[in-house]
Amino acid sequence: MARVQIDQLTVRFGDFTAVDDLSLEIEDSELVVFLGPSGCGKTTMLRCIAGLQACTAGRIWFDHEDVTERTSARRNVAMVFQFVSLYPHLRVAANISFPLQARGAPRAEIEERLDWAARIFGLQPVLRRFPAGLPPGVKQKVALARAVVRRPTVLLLDEPLSAIDESFREEMRWELGHLQRELGFTTVYVTHDQREAMSLADRVVLMRDGRIVQVGTPSEMFEQPADEFAAFFIGSPSMNFIEVKRDPAGLRLGGNDVLLKLPAGARAALGEVGPRNLRLGIRPQHVALISDPADDAVGTFDAPILDRYAIGRERYFDFALGNDTLLGMQVGPEAGERPKVAFDLAHAHLFDCETGRRLPVRLAGAS
Amino acid sequence: MAVEGKADLPAMTATERAIRPRRDPLSDRLILGLFLAPSLVVLLSMVAYPFVSLIYYSFLRFSILRPQVPAEAVGFENYAFLLSDPDLWSRFVFTGQFVFLSVGLQFLLGITIAYILQRDFRGRDVIFTALMLPMMLCPIVVGFLWRYMLNSEWGVVNYLLTLVGFAKLDWLGVTQNALWAVVIADSWMWTPFVILLATAAFRGVPKTIYEAADIDGASAAFRFFMVTLPLSAPILFIALLLRLIDTFKQYDLFFALTGGGPGSSTETVSFALGKLAFSYFYTGEASALAVILLLIIIGLSLIFVRYLTKLGRQRG
């Protein structure tokens, strides 16, 4: 257990920069999830922390020790790989106790820790078996047991659940989170699945093209995305984006013909924003259909409803704005005859079209 | 969905594992037969006549040199004669020593060199290819070459020995030395075989397993003995088996290097066989000896093969 400090880490492969000047501090016992699309550098990052990848520049600290020059063996890290890498020629028990044997631990200690690890993950029934015949979920549990058995300084997980059946994944996710809290290892977890990140992380590090886009708790990432990419990547279903133009009464949506009325406070705040092109972002969860709102109600407007449908327990509707089709979710009772689309302005965001960054404008200002 | 040449399709694995691969038993059996048949035909047809003849003639007294003299059926007389010959046993002992030493040296050196060559460095590939050369030579040439080099008077080996302060050795005139002479010559020639297969075996260990071992804190030695070697065992056993079989058969080298000498002290069983067949032309006895030799080799191989299959079944 330790604090991990990553200082201006850069990894270059020839012309290609995989990780670009990345700095981050990870607290003791924290579970940090590196999230991002393929090729964003998250796995490279992880391997740098592990000592499997040499960094072109930058330094890594565990507590107050500079481990940048150390080999993996001397960093006391543990890693669970995406593609199972258990030792095929050893039984599960030998696999789990391998790290202890490699470091020459006394027999009694090995037995004790093996027992402990096996108990935590419920692996007693398979201790005598070889990895070959085991289902992927069990294999990853063995890998996890092997990882925690020697109390590593940092626990590293590289998309460990990706090879596991969807149906078991959620259960394992829950177990993992629970275990991490109980055992308290500083954990770095890599995934491209934002649901996984949101459900497990103490903090999420969203990456793209080798850089950090945003760092925050899951709710921060959800409620206050730093830019359009973050807003789009996180949350499912993904956020709606609409081109908007300013209007004295609020905003003109998608093309010009639909007016979104804004409260006075919001209009004032809008006025402060300099001349730039804007985009409105709002999640489908915050778009609803209501019947008979007051005529001058803010945040509502008329739009053709293209379709209404249900997926599982969720009810959705498609509506048109200009040339785009957007998604909304119906929560609460069914809307009546001629419903209007309502935006929950408290959860609507404005983005700068050029930079993509979110503007700190509250659209739900007081009337 | 196009399936590319590489098999890292992780997203598939989860689902596919739940579904058993659709096996069409009929088409599989067809393929099995089709793939096996040609080899079976070739092997059987080539082995049938000679092997049967071998056994047949082992029960006769006959000489190819004088086919007009009719063969006499003498039952097990040939075998009895051979097995009661004390020289035969000493030849077996000698052959055993030779095989053990030569193959042992080949593997010791071969695995060590393959281990060293794992790490990439400049010129490694060139060196690797160059090291393959010795086994490409014609065995008779190798025999003569070493005979030339090991000559006690003008051989280059003895010359080098004197350069570093040792006395000249009589390599081929003293039995003990001659044994080492053949061992050195044979292992010099065949160590590349082991290097090649060991390299292949080592490369077969998945990279992530090495990484896992590194992270687990294994030292290079620990990793080599506890991970690399065990995982390479199947191929190394095949290599061992092949080398053992070939070394038992070794003839050309002895013919050229020692001629069985000094005296007849470096005659292996194979060499004795050659003498019986082509110096004395005692076809019957030669056949009997061949059968004996075969039985021994078969016996030893069976042990090995059994162990190999046990290993394979364990790993799944």
Add this chain to the structure above:
Amino acid sequence: MIRRRASPAMIAALTILTLYTLYSMGPLFWLVLSSLKSRADLFTVPPKLFFTPDLSGYQGVFGVGKAAGTASAIGLTQALVNSVVIAFSGTAIAVALGTLAGYACSRFDFKGKGDFMFFALSTRMIPPVAVLVFYHIMFSRLGLADTRTGLIIITTFINLGLATWIMKGFFDGVPREVEGIALVNGYSRLWAFWHLVIPMVKGGIAATAGFCFIFAWNEFAFASIISTTQAKTLPVRVSSAMGSTGLEWTQICAAGVVLVIPVAIFFYLIRRHLLMGMTFGVLGKGR
């Protein structure tokens, strides 16, 4: 990997490698050197490193120059062609058949599989000396004596067991999921075999081909018995060109050099497959 400084282990490794390379290349160097010496220069004490090159060894081998007019009817080129054809064909067939059989034994469990594998191996156990005569008789009766075809068959036979065993070993290292995935997607096993599995064992095929070629090329015992004039292979031809005047060391060395060059060329041609393609496991596609 994190760069490691030169450790004592590395120095030891380098030393061992250097020593072994010298030990391995030394005699080869001496072979080439000796092949260029005149008879007198061969037996000097101390051995000569510098001398005027003398081609009498090679002349003897090729049957030209001073040695012209000796030995049998066929020129060297004929023997060379024979050897090339026979070695290549025999290797190709042995590798092809062995690959198929090796795959079958790796993937399928059938009754008598162990027996078949052992039988294939046992064909290699026969000391040629013991059975030369019988093969001669057999081939004569079949009209295959002294033919290239006959020798190709022999060459294939010698190498088939080796090829089968080595290829099976390589196939064992390819996980069954590879074909499994293809099968589930509707591809036939044959398709999977040819398009997926074979590319993965290219290194194995190269190694097997290399070994088979060596044994095919240097095959002497059978060749000397089966081929007497027309189908003479190079080793036989070379030895017969030497035999007449007794043990001619320069000629032997020259013959050794001449004989090894085609094999070396073969290995050079397949070197990329040997070095890069040789993986048993596929799971090692770590990032």
